[in-house]
Amino acid sequence: MKVDQSLPLEYSTEQNKNNILGFWVFLGAEIMLFGTLFAAYFVLADRTGSGPTGVEIFQITPVLIETFILLTSSFTIGLGINAMRKGNLKAMITFYVITLLLGLSFLGVEIYEFVHYAHIGAAITVSAFTSTLLTTLGTHGAHVTFGLVWGILIVYQLIKRGLTPETANKSFIFSLYWHFLDVVWIFIFSFVYLKGMI
Amino acid sequence: MDYFERFAIPHPSPAIYASMVAIGFTVIALIFVLTYFKLWGYLWREWLTTVDHKKIGIMYLISAIVMLFRGGADAIMMRAQMAVPNNTLLDAQHYNEIFTTHGTVMIIFMAMPFIMAFMNFIVPLQIGARDVAFPRLNALSFWLFFMGAMLLNISFVIGGSPDAGWTNYFPLADNEFSPSVGTNYYLFALQISGLGTLMTGINMIVTILRMRAPGMTLMKMPMFTWSAFIANVIIVFAFPVLTVALTMGTFDRLFATKFFTTTDGGMDMLWANFFWVWGHPEVYILILPAFGIYSEIISTFSKRNLYGYKSMVGSMVIISFLSFLVWTHHFFTMGQGALTNSIFSITTMAIAVPTGVKIFNWLFTLWKGNIEFTTPMLYSMLFIPTFTIGGVTGVMLGMSAADYQYHNTMFLVAHFHMVIIPGVVFAMLAGLHYYWPKMFGFMLNEKIGKITAWVIAIGTLLTFMPMFFSGLDGQARRMYTYTESTGFGIWNMISFIGAIGFTIGFMLIVYNVYYSIRYSPRNIGMDPWDARTLEWATPNPVPFYNFAKQPHVNSVETFWDSKNNGHELFPEPYEDIHMPSNSGMPFILACIFFAWGFSFVFSMWIPAILSTIGIFICMALRSLEKDPGYYVTVKEIKETEKKLRGVQ
Amino acid sequence: MKNRWIKLIGFFTIVTMLTGCDPLLVLDPKGPQAEVQAKDIMLSIGIMSFIVLIVFVILAYMLFKYRASKQSPDYKPPYIEGSTLVEVICVGIPVLIVIYLSVVSVDSNYKVESTPEKYEHEEPLIIYAATSNWKWHFSYPEENIETVNYLYIPVERPIEFxxxxxxxxxxxxxxxxxxxxxAMADMLNTLHLAADYPGEYMGRNANFNGKGFTENTFNVTAVHQDEYDEWVNDVKDTAETLTEEKFDTLLEPGHVGQSTFNGTHLMFLPPPVHVGEEVEAAISEDDESQQNKN
Structure with a gap:
């Protein structure tokens, strides 16, 4: 494989450039995926049947904690990429590990939230509203879970193989994914929770 | 024994039992042949683990043809049932299963892999690349499609076929009204193959954007590559919608959620909306690459450049954009009001404009040409008039007030068959004859080919033109029978005769392949059609590395220029070629996906969880694996080229 | 080439002959709405045939004039980029046609979505038409009667289904x-129809709904107002009363043939809440009672 030294490590081979462009296209597909889920949510949000409405079930505290954690993790992974550009492997791994820990705590709060919903009679089978709410949140949560497993594999490879064009490429793509999940969460926060609480 | 009862067929018939036995024998025969001729290793090394875009293309092609016969058998059964009034060949339940399978198989498992076959085989060759951007992902795409197809097809013998129509409208498709597992099969088969299609979309976009030969700017890409590019952009934006809709449908059926239910706030038309937000662009995913193939063929056999290249590209871009803005025309009768209907009516008719531009450009490509009637050209020339009839009836259907009368009738069935068969199927057959020498190194017989083209074209008109009339006479689609007093008999009889014509046509294709394998000459050189684009600058059949040297491109028809205008196609010296190594992972992963889908279809939770874990383990292994590929040395390349071209 | 023309001419002759004997249902309208639609259909068939003809003529001309067997063996076709003028014509004419058809289409949309102009001054008859697998239940709230799988309607009077x-x-x-x-489970749709002439008409469910779909039909009898009134009185005198238990058995999947009842099921099983845009206001007073259903 030809390595072009003039470019950042993650862009340094043809395959790396392909991977990054491919991932951007994939994110385009992901936008459609979440866009469709949001569309379903907007259509079904008021169709609560005999179940509870959004105002009745949403709690502000866990949602604010989740938002704070996820935004912070997006920042720490940015620091990780910054460290990678500077060639500081140790700092990079540290920031990646912090990101993953934040992701894990986000997931913890989200699981608490889901259990709470089930407890107060807003399980996924109750109404069109709860189905679409929990499917949208669940899809995001599943993405975070997938990201955690993926992130662990990447940190493992960074420790094992150091910074090579391949590992740099993978780490960079992972950071794109993580930022994307953050953006999706901002939409969920604004259009599901805030809109639902008013 | 209770456990196994779920696998039984809910509505058995002698035909299904006979098929079970036939499938059993075929599998045994296949295993015997493979073992007897010691072909297991060959199969594994050369096909199951291959990442070569050409071999993957050929596997898509074979699957598509097999599925064509599967869907065709359904079609002939339907036409036979409808041929005379009060026929009892099939009962309502079997008829429902058959038209559901026919639609699903033909769109998802026949037309899609057919265009995938050509995109895989041709696009890298046309842009001067050695493979696609992600060869292993490409193999995974194929195997996911293949396993999806297998999953749908075993529904026939294990558990029961889907029977809610290929559009699978809820709440009809919900547990209450479709209690058999058939609809689960539908949901999972489409989900799995849809994942594969989405991956192909990403793969092809990156390939076309990043791997073109030096000198090939976007506006110097051959028309087929352009059409493939736009089709794949549509794939990336349309398929996630299907993914979500299928997931919601699956949740409704398996986990009792309330998306499309009749109670607890569920909304039945949400499914229809999502389905068609995907479904209408899907039509253009199929037809645009077909248009690309016609463009190549018409230009080649008119011995002229394609007329209006820029407007061809422009019209495809406009079509792709409009294709996302017309979905409600599939249910003008939903009651969304005159205003909404008017808007969608206008956007629908607007698509006729760019499509018309393409038709006229093809006609003007013939102008001042030197037209040679080969089989591919004959298909293309039969396509233009028949497709025009199908296309203008589309404009008629787009007039929403009148659509209240066409909707759900045979008129609609006639329209979309008159569009898809000339538009897609003729193109695929034309492409099959055109690219056959590139794929297999010999040509299909021209005489049999031309007879076939005429038979199929006449079959198309005979089968589908009468449906326009029976539709206007009040015959609803999906009726399994009718009484004599309705007067539908004559139309359906003509259709049945046409369907027989079709059958003969497809038999002739099989015969042609057999005949040509036996008698066709093998020394055809690299350019048997005197073609114009880069894929013909490789030997027939193409070596695994495609181009021995990196080609340099100067125009849309760079190969033609190298033959006639002194353009130097290969100015560079030989270099070592980097190639990706084979991998069994895509095949294994797809097999696990099959098990995953099958477990969910029957709600078997333990295997479902195990196979989910299996999928993640495969992905983790892939992440950890180092995949450096290998190099083909200059010496090897020279030897291969010498063997293929004779001299070099 | 000859084959094609013989085939096409032959085909169209057969078609004209067949259509000559017995008019196609949709093109034989008996009401103002069907008439609007039939007119649109005939108009679009006319324009579209013209387009098809143009394409056929150009194609035939090109294939006849420029086929290789008519050219000299060393003829080399020229390189032609494309011309703006030709493109403008190819875009312009279809655009004009589409604009024209759009105007017609929009106009007809509003016609078929409202009370037929002809009978605007008549008081509309409201009939609730509900399906269950695989039957039609027709409720006449004004007359307080209900039929299954058949309809009686007065002519020359708008009907709101x-x-x-x-x-x-x-x-x-x-x-x-x-x-x-x-007809959907969670939404009430309104269809405006009217009959100009007395007669028997075929009615059916056109959207696939499972095993009994094919037989999911009903008969429509259109009669003069006085005959209609007679029929209503007759039903009131003779038909049995529709009870909730009776209606529940009717809802069971299956085919039941035709039947007639006194009273309607609207009393104990009201139609859905969500309503199509235009009729929302008219029915909103029913909302209270319908909440109970969910």
Whole structure:
């Protein structure tokens, strides 16, 4: 494989450039995926049947904690990429590990939230509203879970193989994914929770 | 024994039992042949683990043809049932299963892999690349499609076929009204193959954007590559919608959620909306690459450049954009009001404009040409008039007030068959004859080919033109029978005769392949059609590395220029070629996906969880694996080229 | 080449002969809405035939004039980029046609979505049409009677069908009176029809809804107002009363043939809450009672 030294490590081979462009296209597909889920949510949000409405079930505290954690993790992974550009492997791994820990705590709060919903009679089978709410949140949560497993594999490879064009490429793509999940969460926060609480 | 009862067929018939036995024998025969001729290793090394875009293309092609016969058998059964009034060949339940399978198989498992076959085989060759951007992902795409197809097809013998129509409208498709597992099969088969299609979309976009030969700017890409590019952009934006809709449908059926239910706030038309937000662009995913193939063929056999290249590209871009803005025309009768209907009516008719531009450009490509009637050209020339009839009836259907009368009738069935068969199927057959020498190194017989083209074209008109009339006479689609007093008999009889014509046509294709394998000459050189684009600058059949040297491109028809205008196609010296190594992972992963889908279809939770874990383990292994590929040395390349071209 | 023309001419002769004997239902309208639609259909068939003809003529000309066997063996076709003028014509004419058809289409949309102009001054008859697998239940709230699988309607009077379904989506269609509309479980749709002439018309569900779909039909009898009134009185005198238990047995999946009842099921099983845009206001007073259903 030809390595072009003039470019950042993650862009340094043809395959790396392909991977990054491919991932951007994939994110385009992901936008459609979440866009469709949001569309379903907007259509079904008021169709609560005999179940509870959004105002009745949403709690502000866990949602604010989740938002704070996820935004912070997006920042720490940015620091990780910054460290990678500077060639500081140790700092990079540290920031990646912090990101993953934040992701894990986000997931913890989200699981608490889901259990709470089930407890107060807003399980996924109750109404069109709860189905679409929990499917949208669940899809995001599943993405975070997938990201955690993926992130662990990447940190493992960074420790094992150091910074090579391949590992740099993978780490960079992972950071794109993580930022994307953050953006999706901002939409969920604004259009599901805030809109639902008013 | 209770456990196994779920696998039984809910509505058995002698035909299904006979098929079970036939499938059993075929599998045994296949295993015997493979073992007897010691072909297991060959199969594994050369096909199951291959990442070569050409071999993957050929596997898509074979699957598509097999599925064509599967869907065709359904079609002939339907036409036979409808041929005379009060026929009892099939009962309502079997008829429902058959038209559901026919639609699903033909769109998802026949037309899609057919265009995938050509995109895989041709696009890298046309842009001067050695493979696609992600060869292993490409193999995974194929195997996911293949396993999806297998999953749908075993529904026939294990558990029961889907029977809610290929559009699978809820709440009809919900547990209450479709209690058999058939609809689960539908949901999972489409989900799995849809994942594969989405991956192909990403793969092809990156390939076309990043791997073109030096000198090939976007506006110097051959028309087929352009059409493939736009089709794949549509794939990336349309398929996630299907993914979500299928997931919601699956949740409704398996986990009792309330998306499309009749109670607890569920909304039945949400499914229809999502389905068609995907479904209408899907039509253009199929037809645009077909248009690309016609463009190549018409230009080649008119011995002229394609007329209006820029407007061809422009019209495809406009079509792709409009294709996302017309979905409600599939249910003008939903009651969304005159205003909404008017808007969608206008956007629908607007698509006729760019499509018309393409038709006229093809006609003007013939102008001042030197037209040679080969089989591919004959298909293309039969396509233009028949497709025009199908296309203008589309404009008629787009007039929403009148659509209240066409909707759900045979008129609609006639329209979309008159569009898809000339538009897609003729193109695929034309492409099959055109690219056959590139794929297999010999040509299909021209005489049999031309007879076939005429038979199929006449079959198309005979089968589908009468449906326009029976539709206007009040015959609803999906009726399994009718009484004599309705007067539908004559139309359906003509259709049945046409369907027989079709059958003969497809038999002739099989015969042609057999005949040509036996008698066709093998020394055809690299350019048997005197073609114009880069894929013909490789030997027939193409070596695994495609181009021995990196080609340099100067125009849309760079190969033609190298033959006639002194353009130097290969100015560079030989270099070592980097190639990706084979991998069994895509095949294994797809097999696990099959098990995953099958477990969910029957709600078997333990295997479902195990196979989910299996999928993640495969992905983790892939992440950890180092995949450096290998190099083909200059010496090897020279030897291969010498063997293929004779001299070099 | 010859084959094609012989084939096409032959085909169209057969078609004209066949259509000559017996008019196609949709093109033989018996009501104002179907008439609007039939006119649109004939108009678009005319324009579209013209386009098809142009394409056929150009194609035939090109194939005849420029086929290789007519050219000298060393003829080399020129390189032609494309011309703006030609493109403008190829875009312009279809655009004009589409604009014209759009105007017609929009106009007809509003016509078929409102009370037929001809009978605007007549008081509309409201009929609730509901489907269950695989039957039609027709309720006449004004007359307080209900029929199954057959309809009696007065001619020369607008009729508003309120459509909904106890199950899968169905589509209410009487080809000779006008186009179809969906009946759905969670929404009430309104279809405006009227009959000009007395007669028997075929009606059916056009949207696939499972095993019994093919037989999911009903008969429509259009009669003069006085005859209609007579029929209503007759039903009131003779038909049995529709009870909730009776209606529940009717809802069971299956085919039941035709029957007639005193009273309607609207009393104990009201239609869905969500309503199509235009009729929302008219029915909103019913909302209270309908909440109970969910």
């Amino acid at each position: 309120k459509l909904y379904s106890y199950g899968p989506i169905t589509s209410f269609w009487i080809p000779q009176l006008g186009g179809q509309k969906y």
